[in-house]
Amino acid sequence: MENNRFRQTCLQNIISDHQSGSAEIACMALKALADYSQRCEEAQPSTYLKELNAFAVALQQTRPSMAILTNIIDAWLEEVNRSKHPQSDVMTLKQVALGKAEELMAQSSQANERIAQHVCDLIADNSVVLTHSISSTIIDCFTKLAKREISAIITESRPGNEGLQLAEKLSKSGIETQYITDAQLGLFMEKADVVLLGADSILADGSLVNKAGSYLTALAAHDLGIPIYVCAEKFKQSRESRETIHLEEMDSAELNLADLPHITARNIYFDVTPPRLINGWIDEEGVQTLMGTPST
Template identity: 45%
Template sequence: MLPAEVRSIIEEMRAERIRGASWLARRGAEAYILLSELLEGEELESALREMKREIPAVNGTMASLYNLARFIPITGDPNVVRTKAEEFIRLGEEAKREIGNIGSELIDENEVVITHSFSSAVLEVFKAARRKGKHFRVILTESVPDYEGIALARELDSIGIPFEVITDAQLGLFAKKATLALVGADNVTRDGAVVNKSGTYLLALSCHDSGVPFYVAAESFKLHPSLSSGEVEIVERPYVRQGYRVRNFLFDVTPWRYIRGIITEFGILVPPKEI
């Protein structure tokens, strides 16, 4: 049985609505670090076996949680667990910085970038482009029903990047006004599809129709080693508005043929052959 302190982190991860797969993976790694401080020997091994089930179950759609659970070995040595969890966090932060550097090169002067939902990797690209002195603006959706786009708007406002917020229903209209599309990912399947916030597929279709290049920013731990696009578990969260049940699938699947490239810390991968 997991210690109450670790269980509390897992429940916090389950309750999170705004921050995505990168944040959840880091928080999961922090749960492993805490576990290493509380248990050792056979008790630790037993808890790690439970964690291997519990961490991916927080959100079965997110490859980052699946890969985190694979990254931590089953061992009774708390030092090994702590070292591996800290390595996972370090590699994740390094990956995000490198994605920022690589992705920012796609943003030309006076670019108009359209995005959907909140992605820490996409935000890192924007920050890197800003540091390089590039002038661009962002079109972002409010991203209902959890309004992740508003959280991104606050971030952009704080660093002085001009933006405008649109309703999700206007994705097709405003895609025509953009010169580049950039979104994050919760999962990149082995056949090159991208799983992300619902509405991403619609944005990709709109960009395809308007000739706007569509890129995805994702750390390599979001690449799933075995899952294909047809096997993805799409989570639906209960949602009621004015007394009526509203269907609320959190993610959709964008086929590889609509994706120009996936920006990782290893470079820009062309799906599906380079995944």
């Protein structure tokens, strides 16, 4: 019963977290798997693995718009379910499960650090960097860019207002920042030198799935000739297409609309930006001008 409550709490925490970026969500899921792998009391290897697999799949299903959650848990499951492991005792399996979770969390963190360095190599001193929503990858980029005397323009990113968190982090980093409503993006875009966006998923054709408003951000940047780069580790690359990706819709109560006849509130949290609007994708290997093709 206690383990069931633990699983349900972990699942609900991820479902209800509208403030963290997808890499942070994936880290939460790996921590949950690591913790559960140690607390699970199944004595037989086969039943122990069955419990771990069921919890892992349930975690993957919590946030279908986030490719990293599927991919990083798949990598964990592949190691845990290797053919030699079912012949091992439960103690050995626990060591494997914990060790792989820790390895993947470190791998994701290191990928973000490398992406941030590639961004620093790309962006000139004193640039004005515009971003929408919040991303742990983008935060790492700003942390490194703070030494380059850049300034920032950030959106509030309604309805979750993740921009408030980002504003606090940029303030602590000493980055001069203009904080704007989403509706002012078209007005402020001409003041930017470059746009950086995080990602929840990168689709097979290079399309970006990210917080709603990213598509409008890219349209404004493209219209004004402002380069836009998507910063995302390879774990965020998805096999899904624009036709098959599930864009999560959250509780419409976040929009604070009164109950009015004939009015339906919609709160779809993500949108899809086509690759034609993106100048480059920055992953841990460098800047890609076409998906899978490093720039020269």
